[in-house]
Amino acid sequence: MNKLLRFFMVIVAVVVFSIFALSVQADVTEPGSESDPLVTKSYVDKVLSNLKQYVDSKPGSSSGWEIVYMEQGQSLIGDKGTEIILRSGIATVVDEGNGGLADITEGKDIINGENVMQNHLLIVPRDDGRGVKAENNNVILLIKGSYTIIK
Structure with a gap:
């Protein structure tokens, strides 16, 4: 009877283990399948490169500041959201x-007509002719965004 009980216990253990193994395997997705895709480094690099090109092609997506030199009498008119910092010289606001x-x-x-303070961050709120005018030579601005310089 002892052998029969051991045999029965082994059978039960195998059945329980098989059921457990099948249920665990059913929950795990197969690597490389649609639900768990495998990708190569070159694929990821290509996707990131395409994404960077897309972002860089959008207007106003410049990540850095641009240095702009202006002469007396020139005006810089910014588009909506353009950021301006006067670094050197004398400039006044143009806003009509x-x-x-x-x-x-x-x-x-x-x-x-008000003077722009050096090292102050200015933002152009709308596309309606707002900006800064150089009141002397050697005006240096830091600009982030789109703008037009007029005489």
């Missing part, structure tokens, strides 16, 4: 009565 530029450093608007 539209509300001015947002001086983020001071937390206020500066309007047409």
Whole structure:
């Protein structure tokens, strides 16, 4: 009887193990399948390169600041969202009565004809002719965004 009981216990253990193994295997996706794809480094590099090119092709996606040199009498008119920092020289706001530029450093608007403070971050709120005018030679600006320089 002892042998029969051991045999029965082995059979039960094999059946329980088989059921457990099948259920665990059913929950694990096969590597390389649609639900668990395998990719190569070259594929990931290609996708990242395409994504970078896409982002760089969008207007206003410039990640860096551009240095702009202006002469007396020139005006820089920014598009909506353009950021401006006066680094050197004297400049005033150009806004044609539209509300001015947002001086983020001071937390206020500066309007047409007011002096721009050096090292203050300015933001152009709309595409309606707002910007800065060089009042002397050697005006140096840091710009992030789209703009037009007019005489």
